[in-house]
Amino acid sequence: LKKDTISPMAVRRLPKYYRHLVKLQRKGVKHISSAELGVHTGVAASQIRQDLSCCGEFGCPGRGYNVKVLQSELAKILGMTNGYTAIVVGAGRIGKALLAHFPFKKYGITITAVYDVDQRVVGKTLFGIPVYHVDALAKRLEEQPVNLCILTVPAEAVYELTEVLSIGKVQGIWNYTNAELPVCDGGPIVENVHLFDSLFSLCCMVTDKAGKNIGNEE
Amino acid sequence: LKKDTISPMAVRRLPKYYRHLVKLQRKGVKHISSAELGVHTGVAASQIRQDLSCCGEFGCPGRGYNVKVLQSELAKILGMTNGYTAIVVGAGRIGKALLAHFPFKKYGITITAVYDVDQRVVGKTLFGIPVYHVDALAKRLEEQPVNLCILTVPAEAVYELTEVLSIGKVQGIWNYTNAELPVCDGGPIVENVHLFDSLFSLCCMVTDKAGKNIGNEE
DNA sequence: TAGATTGTTAATCGATTAACAATC
């Protein structure tokens, strides 16, 4: 039963399955059951089956999933085979760290340009990618549309940039700023990294747990 | 009705409320209603009231929430007033980017040490923080426990390190590696950044949406 | 065939939203 939309919660688990399948294939494992995959990923077997079944029928009753097949099916669902193009807006430390370390190419994503306001980098290249001034972004998006934008600018700049990216028909924004982007319906899909929220969710859980332990074992 | 545990979903929204309250205070706003806060954060008003009420009663019927009071209450709940200490394990680009840019100090977190295996940085300082060899980690944790670890090492190193951190009684791990950490019950709480999953969740949504638009308006 | 494991339906659980008495 292939559904027309993957549930939001499933979408967040599929990359985790993919990561594990890559590992399994490297080890030479040919088949894996939902039960076994569940042990490694910390997800219930029935949840995995449900997540996978809404994208199509990849499994084989009695034998489980073919690792190679499932991996390549997930690669398609995750958009790795679409040849997506992306730009990096903001060539600060985070932008540079991503350009240097994140294996975009390996997963089918081509970084076509970097944008910044700093005249010391504009006109040069970073890791082989040409750097343009942010002022040129709107016009360049018109001429050469891209699928994704990796946004690593200071929070003050997001209001204007979100508009430029929306008008420029960017389909997805990977947002590293700690601001909420003012996108409207039909605009780009935003995936927030929100490191601040992530760290303080952790601190909150640590504090919560430590508070409960008073009077208990510790 | 103050509950003894904050729901996992609420924990992930509290930092977002905090961020917005800081903005409001900067603007000089004294009071805010759940309805108004909802417009800015994209969360339903009743959801906000429920999230906040499980931490205590901060609001005032008829007037809303006092911005200053709510902000400082959230700071406490998020652990910002605990004077947490943290170490950075892995002094690569990501570790350095965080040390350079993330305002740990501003939110009550003190980075006490950095650990790496690279002899070129061991013994020096990074942004004023001393860098030690990872081999010294276990012993140093015994002598000087820390609350949090920011883990920015290659995935191969996580198995051993998770054990060292668990034995060393680290309470929380902010995990930047794309591996799942093998923590056991009672061990540190792990908050996964999982940039890979984040990017490909976005790509999956973009692909999903683009697929549905075929035959529609576009 | 017997054992294993799928895809799917039904039951449970938790999270979100709506409603409203209490109250500033």
Next chain:
DNA sequence: TAGATTGTTAATCGATTAACAATC
């Protein structure tokens, strides 16, 4: 007092888990 908005309870919604017939 009248208007606004809280905290909380009840109703709804969606996501997770359990169960099992189908099937390799």
